[in-house]
Structures are given as structure tokens and as C-alpha cells.
Amino acid sequence: MKSILKKLDFFESLGWFGNIILSIGVIPQVVQTWKTHDVDSFNWPFLLMWAFGVLFTFIYIVNGDLKTDKRQYPLWLNYMVNIVATFYLCYAKLIYS
Template sequence: MNPFEFIGWFGNIILSIGVIPQVIQTWRTHDVSSFNWPFLLMWAFGVLFTFIYIAQGDMARGSFQWPLWLNYLVNILATFYLVYAKYKYGKTVTPD
């Protein structure tokens, strides 16, 4: 493994695990009050569309950038869980 490949793996592993604490906290507490819809939806579709772009390019070349695949697959799953959690647990509080 050359140094740049190591850097790629290391960076993408950090990005992949960076979202996990938020997912765990949301799973445990069901608190989604700090998430706003524009952020969640832009993040979710951004990682999804970027993954599609990377996957299509890799398949066309026949050379796969596995660190990017790891990062984007983990982020797609985590982000779409957070979107689901926001939808399921996000309640609008109405004043009495």
C-alpha cells in the first residue's frame, strides 16, 4: 500500500465512523430536535448521488476506490437512518 492509498483509507475510515456517534445518540434518545430538514435532505442526497457517480466511474474503468465506497455506503445508511428518525420522532410542539 502506497502512502496516498493509506491516507485515502485513513481519511475515509474517519469520515465513515464520524457519523456513528450521532446515529447511536439518536437511536438511544430519539432526540432529533437539532436536525433540520434542509441539512438532512441535502446531506442524504449528496452522499447518494456522489456514490452513484463514484460507482459508475469505477465500474467503467474497472478500478475500484474501495475507501470511497466504504465511506459513502456507511454515510448513506447512517444519513437515511437520521432522515427516518427525524420523520418518525420529530414532533412539532404546539403551544397550549
């Protein structure tokens, strides 16, 4: 039984680590866009597919978590950060183009 708990803790740690990396990964782009207002390299199809992809996936994860009464907080963190970041980048593209 102890071995199973250690494996679960290991895999949960992997989930947290991976999702923190994914969350942090978008921040440099947001900061650069905030500072330079340079949005020429972004294209609308990419931004909109990314923004709505993370939004809809987050809704799917939350719905599944509520049904099973299990919370996958590493995924929640990743998707919440990415939702805010991608919608900011869409806003910046609209305003600075």
C-alpha cells in the same frame, strides 16, 4: 519504480484512513439519536441535502469505477456508511418529530 509504488501505497493508505475517519464520524450521532430519540436539532434541508448528496456522489463514484475498471474501495466504504447513517437520521426525524 519502487519509489512510485511506495508513494501509491502511502496515498492509498491516506485514502483508507481518511474515509474510515469520515465513516466513523457519523456513528456517534446515529447512536445518540437511537438512544435519545432527540432529533430537534436536525433540520430537514440539512438532512435531505446530506442524504441525497452522499447517495448521488456514491453513484457517480461507482459509475466512474465501473467505466475505468478501477475500484476506490475507501470511497465506497465511506459513502455506504454515510448513506445508511443519513437515511436512518432522516427516518428518525420523521418518526421522532
